[in-house]
Structures are given as structure tokens and as C-alpha cells.
Amino acid sequence: MNRISFLSASLLLGVLIIPINLTFGEDLKPIHLLDPQLDIGRPFMKVLKDRSSSRSFSTEKLPVKVLSNLLWAAFGVNRQDAGKRTAPSARNWQEIDIYMAMADGLYLYDPKNHVLKPVLSGDIRTLTGKQDFVKDAPVNLIYVADFSKMGDATKDEKVLYSAADTGFISQNVYLFCSSEGLATVVRGSIDREALAKAMKLRPDQKIILAQTVGYPKK
Ligand SMILES: Cc1cc2nc3c(=O)[nH]c(=O)nc-3n(C[C@H](O)[C@H](O)[C@H](O)COP(=O)(O)O)c2cc1C
Numbered sequence: 001m002n003r004i005s006f007l008s009a010s011l012l013l014g015v016l017i018i019p020i021n022l023t024f025g026e027d028l029k030p031i032h033l034l035d036p037q038l039d040i041g042r043p044f045m046k047v048l049k050d051r052s053s054s055r056s057f058s059t060e061k062l063p064v065k066v067l068s069n070l071l072w073a074a075f076g077v078n079r080q081d082a083g084k085r086t087a088p089s090a091r092n093w094q095e096i097d098i099y100m101a102m103a104d105g106l107y108l109y110d111p112k113n114h115v116l117k118p119v120l121s122g123d124i125r126t127l128t129g130k131q132d133f134v135k136d137a138p139v140n141l142i143y144v145a146d147f148s149k150m151g152d153a154t155k156d157e158k159v160l161y162s163a164a165d166t167g168f169i170s171q172n173v174y175l176f177c178s179s180e181g182l183a184t185v186v187r188g189s190i191d192r193e194a195l196a197k198a199m200k201l202r203p204d205q206k207i208i209l210a211q212t213v214g215y216p217k218k
Pocket of ligand 1: 051053055186187188189
């Protein structure tokens with residue numbers, strides 16, 4: 001093999017190998033979520049009365065039933081025909097992705113199929129925030145804006161709208177947690193660079209906020 005063919009072969013091999021190396025979380029299985037339970041929940045005004053931030057979490061895992069209701073409430077599809085969601089989004093861009101960091105790995109919520117897709121195996125909870133409780137709480141949601149979905153918006157508009165859209169999702173989570181007796185806090189205190197690196201995000205994916213969810217510590 002001459003030098004040029006050797007280089008071409010190496011490049012081809014590289015192209016073939018890179019996607020294999022990037023198939024992270026291959027030892028994790030997708031978590032197939034259950035249909036949301038539409039008949040649960042406390043009276044709305046009581047839910048509002050009790051909505052609050054808590055920074056004290058039990059280490060107990062959340063069952064799939066709770067994860068299913070939580071994610072659907074957060075930003076699930078509530079109108080199948082139009083593919084629209086439980087939270088509004090500017091120009092219906094639906095640019096916020098919800099990642100979920102748990103003890104066994106990092107998952108991405110696929111709202112259309114109501115599935116948690118494995119992204120990375122391994123525990124990155126400690127990287128999701130600068131506060132101690134994040135490493136022990138069972139669930140840390142990470143709200144990531146995909147700027148590539150925001151069409152012709154300017155950079156300033158992307159920053160503004162993705163922050164606003166995240167607020168609606170986060171509030172849905174707050175209200176669900178208040179209704180179900182779960183503890184939660186939305187968080188901006190994140191080393192975004194370190195977390196984005198650990199999550200292997202693309203440059204046009206921006207971490208907006210994180211939110212910890214769990215049972216209250218007894
Ligand atoms: C955009 C935003 C960022 C926040 N970041 C943090 C944070 O990094 N850590 C934290 O413990 N709480 C954080 N909070 C929660 C606030 O501290 C909390 O909402 C506020 O103290 C009012 O308390 P309440 O939610 O119980 O009403 C944040 C809230 C918002 C809206």
C-alpha cells in the first residue's frame with residue numbers, strides 16, 4: 001500500500017471508528033415510560049400554595065411511574081395531532097431538551113415516543129451543580145437549548161426565548177412536585193463548561209438550568 005492509500009485507509013477507518021466510539025451509554029437500556037396518569041393530583045390552588053424550593057433530598061430512587069408523570073408534566077406531548085406540548089415555546093420551536101442524570105447514567109427524554117434514551121453510562125450527578133445535594137438526589141434534570149432548532153432568530157433572541165421556555169418547563173416540574181409531595185429546586189449554579197463537556201454537547205447546545213427532584217429527606 002503506498003502512502004496515499006495508507007492515509008485514505010486510515011481516514012476511512014477513523015470515520016468508521018468515530019461513530020462507534022461516540023455510541024455512549026450502550027450498556028444502558030432505554031426506559032420506556034408509562035402513559036401519564038391524568039386522574040391524579042391535588043386541587044390546583046393547594047398545589048400553588050405549597051409550591052416551593054427544597055434543598056433536602058432522600059437518596060431513594062423515583063419509580064418509573066413517577067418519572068413518567070414527571071417528564072410528561074414537564075414537557076410531554078399533550079396534543080398528539082399537533083405534537084404540541086405541556087409547556088409553551090417561542091414559535092413552537094420546542095428547542096429545550098430535557099436530560100436526566102441518575103445514578104446509572106445520563107438519559108435524554110424523547111417526548112414523541114415517551115422514552116428515556118440512554119446517552120452516557122456512569123454517574124455525572126455531581127457535575128450537574130455546585131451544591132452538595134446534587135450528587136445524592138436521585139434525579140437531576142438538565143435543560144439544554146438546541147439553538148439549531150431556533151431558525152432565523154438572532155443570538156440575543158435565542159438566549160432570551162430559550163431561557164423563557166425553560167422557565168415554563170421548570171414551573172411545570174415545580175407544580176407536579178408540589179402536587180405529588182416531591183422536593184425540587186431549579187438551579188442556575190452550574191459549571192456549564194464542565195457539564196457540557198461531560199455530556200458531550202455540541203457547540204449549538206446550551207445548558208440553561210438544572211433542576212433536582214426527589215423525595216423529601218425524612
Ligand atoms: C433562574 C433561577 C435560578 C436559580 N438557581 C438556584 C441555584 O443555583 N441554587 C439554588 O439552591 N436555588 C436556585 N434557585 C431557587 C431560588 O433560590 C428560589 O426559587 C428562591 O429562593 C425563592 O424560593 P421558592 O422557590 O421556595 O419560592 C433558582 C431560581 C431561579 C428562578
